[in-house]
Amino acid sequence: xxxxxxxxxxxxxxxxxxxxxxxxxxxxxxxxxxxxxxxxxxxxxxxxxxxxxxxxxxxxxxxxxxxxxxxxxxxxxxxxxxxxxxxxxxxxxxxxxxxxxxxxxxxxxxxxxxxxxx
Amino acid sequence: xxxxxxxxxxxxxxxxxxxxxxxxxxxxxxxxxxxxxxxxxxxxxxxxxxxxxxxxxxxxxxxxxxxxxxxxxxxxxxxxxxxxxxxxxxxxxxxxxxxxxxxxxxxxxxxxxxxxxxxxxxxxxxxxxxxxxxxxxxxxxxxxxxxxxxxxxxxxxxxxxxxxxxxxxxxxxxxxxxxxxxxxxxxxxxxxxxxxxxxxxxxxxxxxxxxxxxxxxxxxxxxxxxxxxxxxxxxxxxxxxxxxxxxxxxxxxxxxxxxxxxxxxxxxxxxxxxxxxxxxxxxxxxxxxxxxxxxxxxxxxxxxxxxxxxxxxxxxxxxxxxxxxxxxxxxxxxxxxxxxxxxxxxxxxxxxxxxxxxxxxxxxxxxxxxxxxxxxxxxxxxxxxxxxxxxxxxxxxxxxxxxxxxxxxxxxxxxxxxxxxxxxxxxxxxxxxxxxxxxxxxxxxxxxxxxxxxxxxxxxxxxxxxxxxxxxxxxxxxxxxxxx
Numbered sequence: 001x002x003x004x005x006x007x008x009x010x011x012x013x014x015x016x017x018x019x020x021x022x023x024x025x026x027x028x029x030x031x032x033x034x035x036x037x038x039x040x041x042x043x044x045x046x047x048x049x050x051x052x053x054x055x056x057x058x059x060x061x062x063x064x065x066x067x068x069x070x071x072x073x074x075x076x077x078x079x080x081x082x083x084x085x086x087x088x089x090x091x092x093x094x095x096x097x098x099x100x101x102x103x104x105x106x107x108x109x110x111x112x113x114x115x116x117x118x
Numbered sequence: 119x120x121x122x123x124x125x126x127x128x129x130x131x132x133x134x135x136x137x138x139x140x141x142x143x144x145x146x147x148x149x150x151x152x153x154x155x156x157x158x159x160x161x162x163x164x165x166x167x168x169x170x171x172x173x174x175x176x177x178x179x180x181x182x183x184x185x186x187x188x189x190x191x192x193x194x195x196x197x198x199x200x201x202x203x204x205x206x207x208x209x210x211x212x213x214x215x216x217x218x219x220x221x222x223x224x225x226x227x228x229x230x231x232x233x234x235x236x237x238x239x240x241x242x243x244x245x246x247x248x249x250x251x252x253x254x255x256x257x258x259x260x261x262x263x264x265x266x267x268x269x270x271x272x273x274x275x276x277x278x279x280x281x282x283x284x285x286x287x288x289x290x291x292x293x294x295x296x297x298x299x300x301x302x303x304x305x306x307x308x309x310x311x312x313x314x315x316x317x318x319x320x321x322x323x324x325x326x327x328x329x330x331x332x333x334x335x336x337x338x339x340x341x342x343x344x345x346x347x348x349x350x351x352x353x354x355x356x357x358x359x360x361x362x363x364x365x366x367x368x369x370x371x372x373x374x375x376x377x378x379x380x381x382x383x384x385x386x387x388x389x390x391x392x393x394x395x396x397x398x399x400x401x402x403x404x405x406x407x408x409x410x411x412x413x414x415x416x417x418x419x420x421x422x423x424x425x426x427x428x429x430x431x432x433x434x435x436x437x438x439x440x441x442x443x444x445x446x447x448x449x450x451x452x453x454x455x456x457x458x459x460x461x462x463x464x465x466x467x468x469x470x471x472x473x474x475x476x477x478x479x480x481x482x483x484x485x486x487x488x489x490x491x492x493x494x495x496x497x498x499x500x501x502x503x504x505x506x507x508x509x510x511x512x513x514x515x516x517x518x519x520x521x522x523x524x525x526x527x528x529x530x531x532x533x534x535x536x537x538x539x540x541x542x543x544x545x546x547x548x549x550x551x552x553x554x555x556x557x558x559x560x561x562x563x564x565x566x567x568x569x570x571x572x573x574x575x576x577x578x579x580x581x582x583x584x585x586x587x588x589x590x591x592x593x594x595x596x597x598x599x600x601x602x
Binding site for chain 1: 123126142145146149150
């Protein structure tokens with residue numbers, strides 16, 4: 001029933017309204033005294049050096065991608081381990097297949113020299 | 119809590135499994151091959167496709183569900199899977215020399231083609247909206263990479279980025295539609311949906327209609343129907359030509375299979391609603407595709423608009439929504455596969471590294487310089503235009519007669535008029551080839567054995583289906599007979 005979603009709707013209104021109210025209040029009530037230090041981009045309190053639009057080596061992205069793959073594998077392994085006994089042989093075979101497929105990917109990445117950093 | 123462990127029915131998935139394993143094998147083989155000599159990877163891929171084709175024939179005529187009704191192995195999916203496998207094989211054959219000339223001979227190309235074909239096969243066999251969506255994503259993600267495979271070319275990169283952004287957007291539409299349908303019917307199972315709707319106490323639920331509309335947008339994007347076609351010319355032009363060939367046929371076959379399954383089967387009780395929508399879309403698609411194709415100067419763009427127009431013709435078969443209509447879609451897809459792949463094959467063979475020889479102007483005088491190539495191109499263009507004795511003619515004939523039989527006389531008339539318009543731009547290339555003097559040096563055509571094999575298969579298919587259509591039509595009719 002659509003009426004069941006009324007609390008969600010109310011929550012949505014509050015979620016949008018609250019930050020809008022806070023930002024509006026601070027810009028209405030708060031005093032404004034800009035200075036060069038205050039207008040500087042915030043980098044953990046240290047003065048920013050150089051431009052933020054820097055090119056990063058593609059190696060970082062490849063490592064990040066590999067990380068995601070094995071991260072997902074780990075996440076998938078946890079629930080599998082919890083119900084391992086109920087799944088029986090089926091579970092072992094399925095997870096084996098999954099890991100073999102990932103392993104093929106790892107061999108490929110390895111031979112392509114992704115794991116070497118120079 | 120009960121765990122439902124699906125019955126593992128590996129035999130039903132045999133072709134898909136063979137192809138997946140081959141794709142992984144290609145990846146492993148390719149890293150052990152020396153740089154620039156990656157041909158064996160292609161041959162491994164072709165072997166895998168051949169085994170998959172053989173295993174498909176074993177499944178013919180034994181319709182069944184597998185994996186808790188997620189997969190449906192019937193003649194309908196087998197027919198489409200055959201078209202897809204032939205498409206993949208021809209694309210690989212055409213790519214071997216092409217990639218070398220472009221300096222991009224990497225084994226990953228073949229692996230991606232195979233993965234994409236696996237996705238397509240899951241789409242055609244999907245008995246559940248989730249399986250169809252998974253197949254679509256597997257297919258699309260591989261194609262996004264393939265479209266940008268010529269990574270030094272700006273056009274190729276642009277094509278990949280456009281395809282990725284718009285494709286991801288359209289996938290979201292499709293998924294949203296699935297969610298709506300699930301909300302309205304309580305299931306994503308195609309059979310479950312049709313059973314729910316036939317109980318008829320729930321008709322005209324706005325949520326259901328919204329879901330249907332969103333599904334239509336999602337599918338319409340992938341098969342490039344107007345008004346969801348804007349990406350097509352840019353992506354087709356920028357992508358490597360062999361990928362364009364693969365995309366224009368394979369994606370259409372897979373998505374039309376899922377389209378027919380979902381709309382003509384699961385959503386059959388909404389037929390009065392979607393039929394009018396499809397009528398308008400088909401007319402728009404045919405007309406716009408054909409009219410804009412006239413103005414094109416680049417042959418890849420022209421073929422892109424022509425593929426939009428062909429999507430419009432195929433939709434007529436869906437609108438007819440009878441057995442003849444559906445079987446004519448299958449037949450048309452088969453004819454279109456050989457014809458379009460052949461035409462793109464000639465474009466690849468005639469093309470030069472980079473952007474060379476892709477303007478229609480460049481084809482001037484080609485028919486005298488290379489009589490065989492000119493003749494082949496003429497056959498493929500005649501078939502695309504629908505002139506006998508080619509496959510395209512028979513395909514169009516069945517589609518139009520299905521529309522007439524179902525009472526859509528006006529639709530058939532618009533279709534015939536459109537195909538008259540299309541004759542103009544297809545024959546313009548023929549006129550260039552045979553009636554103009556060459557505008558540039560046409561030396562240095564490199565005939566490679568794999569390309570010759572691919573072109574022979576394509577031209578043999580086009581002529582054979584055109585001259586002896588009845589066995590193929592019977593095959594198409596048998597395929598829709600047991601449509602579950």
